[in-house]
Amino acid sequence: MEPMIIPFENVTIKDVNRVGGKNASLGEMIKTLSSAGVRVPGGFAITVAAYQQFMAHNTLFGLVQDALNHFDPRTLDNLSEVAAKCRNLILTNDFPPGLKKEIITAYHQIALGNAGVSFAVRSSANAEDSATASFAGQHDSFLNVVGEEAILLAVKKCYASLFNDRAIKYRVDNNISHMLIGQSVGIQQMVRADIGCAGVAFTIEPENGNPNLIYITGAWGLGETIVQGAVNTDEFYLFKPALEKGLNGITWRCLGSKQQMMVYDYNGTVLKSTPTYMTDRFVLSDEELTLLGNWCRTIEGHYKQPMDIEWAKDGLTGQLFIVQARPETIHRAGKKIELKEFSIKTTATPIVTGKAVGHKIVSGRVVIVKSLADSWKVKDGDILVADITNPDWNALLKKAVCIVTNKGGRTSHASIIARELGIPAVVGTLHATERLSDGQIVTVVCTSGDTGEVFAGKLEWTEQLVEVDRLSHTNTKPMFILADPQKALQCASYPNEGVGLLRMEFIINSTLQIHPMALVNFNELPEGNEKNQINALTRHYADKKEFFVEKLAESIGLVAAAFYPKEVIVRMSDFKTNEYRKLLGGHLYEPEEENPMLGFRGASRYYNDRYKKGFGLECAAIRMVREQMGLTNVKVMIPFCRTVSEGKKVLETMKEFGLERGKHGLEVYVMAEIPSNILLAEDFADIFDGFSIGSNDLTQLTLGLDRDSAIVSDLFNENNEAILAQIRHLIVTAHEKGVKVGLCGQAPSDNADFAKFLVSCSIDSISFNADALLKGIENIIVAEKLKVSETELTTR
Secondary structure, rough: OOOEEEEEEHHHHHHHHHHHHHHHHHHHHHHHHHHHOOOOOEEEEOHHHHHHHHOOOHHHHHHHHHOOOOOOOOOOOOHHHHHHHHHHHHHHOOOOOOHHHHHHHHHHHHHOOOOOEEEEEEEEOOOOOOOOOOOOOOEEEEEEEOOOOHHHHHHHHHHHHHOOOHHHHHHHHOOOOOOOOOOEEEEEOOOOHHHOEEEEOOOOOOOOOOEEEEEEEEEEEHHHHHHHHHOEEEEEEHHHHHHOOOOOOOOEEHHHOOEEEEEEEEEEEEEOOOOEEEEEHOOOOOOHHHHHHHHHHHHHHHHHOOOOEEEOOOOOOOOEEEEEEEOOOOOOOOOOOEEEEEEOOOOOOOEEEEEEOOOOOEEEEHHHOHHHHHHHHHHOOEEEEOOOOOOOHHHHHOOOEEEEEEOOOOOHHHHHHHHOOOOOEEOOOHHHHHHHOOEEEEEEEEEEEOOOEEOOOOOEEEEOOOOOOHHHOOOOOEEEEEHHHHHHHHHOOOOOOOOOEEHHHHHHHHHOOOOOHHHOOOHHHHHHHHHHHHHOOOOOOOOHHHHHHHHHHHHHHHHHHOOOOOEEEEEEEOOOOHHOOEOHHHHOOOOOOOOOOHOOOOHHOOOOOOHHHHHHHHHHHHHHHHHHOOOOOOOEEEOOOOOOHHHHHHHHHHHHOOOOHHHHHEEEEEEEEHHHHHHHHHHHHHOEEEEEEEEEEEEEHHHHHOOOOOOHHHHHHOOHHHHHHHHHHHHHHHHHHEEEEEEOHHHOOOOOOHHHHHHHHHOOOEEEEHHHHHHHHHHHHHHHHHHHHHHHHHHH
């Protein structure tokens, strides 16, 4: 006879048909991963057979099916009425006496006589959490359930939730028979996350499926706020290979506002405002993040597939637990990711911004939805705007071309549904329902990395399907020019050979905002508003220099992890003095120059006492990325190095700061952007590992013109023979010396002849801005075919 109750420790993943996907996964982890240190709360499963016995005992199969026969799946007009009737049939009947007794006995065995101990009662349908249908949020679960009567009622509510409006609609959409679904229920010891914290983890990056990274979110209190999207969470990326080697896997982190937290009260759960001292700190320590990251790796390794995991921290014991694990369905399903290129130009200011989900631009009519009562307003092609979404809305969400919410992060219900539907979303905008209005036409742009933007009106944009298969392998490496680390994950999914230029100064300007010397000398800064601003930005750091090092390292680390093991060449800061002055505290350390373009910039700064300690912070950040995070694919590049002796001084200064060329395989490149770099290429090649041609500065300095001057701008031409001759000479000389040469710039994508010239010279790599990469690859392909043809002709 099929058992009605099975302890979790006796359940494995092979028991899905008996206990459902959720319970099978919990049992599997307890049984097989406890020895690896993965901690899962204990409990027991009430089997699908028990549900079937309950339904048969009360002759409910026929009655429920009869009610469902009256459902109109085309119009959905009577969905709520039919679903309510089905649920009522279940809730108004009782358990068979034998089953009731077994549930109560099992409950008391794990309650151990403690009448006040609480449990989570979770639905676990036998088609749930499969690799093709997640059923995420379709069925109900209940938290903090205390006492045998409350347990029994919660079990019946789980049975009834098979016939929620959303669950019925989901089965119809996925062509799953209502009567073939069986409901198991898990009774699990409650983790007191209400006075701790909870969150979600994906063992791959959820937007683009990058397998190098584990993505973790968290908030104070129960995890329901995260699933609902009611809170803007802390976010973390962990680099798997670093965890495997016992290094610091925490590659990037972002502090969420976590305005609310869900806690228990006498009526169940309630949302309350999070105390300020809690909103301003991360929910997990580095040690806890590392432990959780390693558990995620262990779970993914055991299941041999990417996983979607829920975790919780008990506020009483301080212990972490895994409370759920299911297959990740978006990327794991083997769907071919369609790449599209979008281009939009606007000077308008967005109405609201938030976190972008998906990579797309759409336009449509705004419909503000506060509850299901507003569902009649939503038409096909609308942009649904709400405070948060919930699983009851799944049917109406399918009509939308985009979702915009005030609250939530990348693991909220709105984000998950948007990915499943293949539509973009902008979550965590804070003010969307206030600043947008019903009927307003807007354009939503989710193609700018991490940030999603909503603009007034219907803007014009272009989109082009990328035929990836047509972009064949090339001998000349196509690489990226990147400034914004948030775009790295999307870019890494494109055909590429890494990053040929990561602009450090952009990170300093946008993320750090503070002149490094102002952090070196923080205690000596004059009192006033500027020092107060710096102190506010660095408030989590007793040593202000650590702020610069850690934040810069995390930004570089995110890029390096996204592209790993492909090389990422980081150019050390290349601000001019007028640009450095704009940073907080910058005016205290930067001279005013008549011509900053030709002044105190690049290599000259790094060994000069005016900036040497600031350069030391840059070196410390690179060391953290390479040595602590294990991202040895990072190389560094020195800009605007005027002389060979200056290059030697920079290398010696780097060595002083522990960043030594050749140590741990570190390669150091030099920008070739001054004629002296070309004329003395053989000597520069003796001290550097490669060259990267900066064609803009090289053209400007060779032709003696200011490229920003409208009067002489028509003379700016990278195809000028003086420029081509220098590039040709550099490539030949460098290759004779056994070092690589790349070029960073727009010209090879804009100008097919320039690409042809570079390929004919056998340049090693060409780096493009993200929006020019695909066109650049096409130009390389054409140029290489032409080169082969010309070679064949000359050898006949």
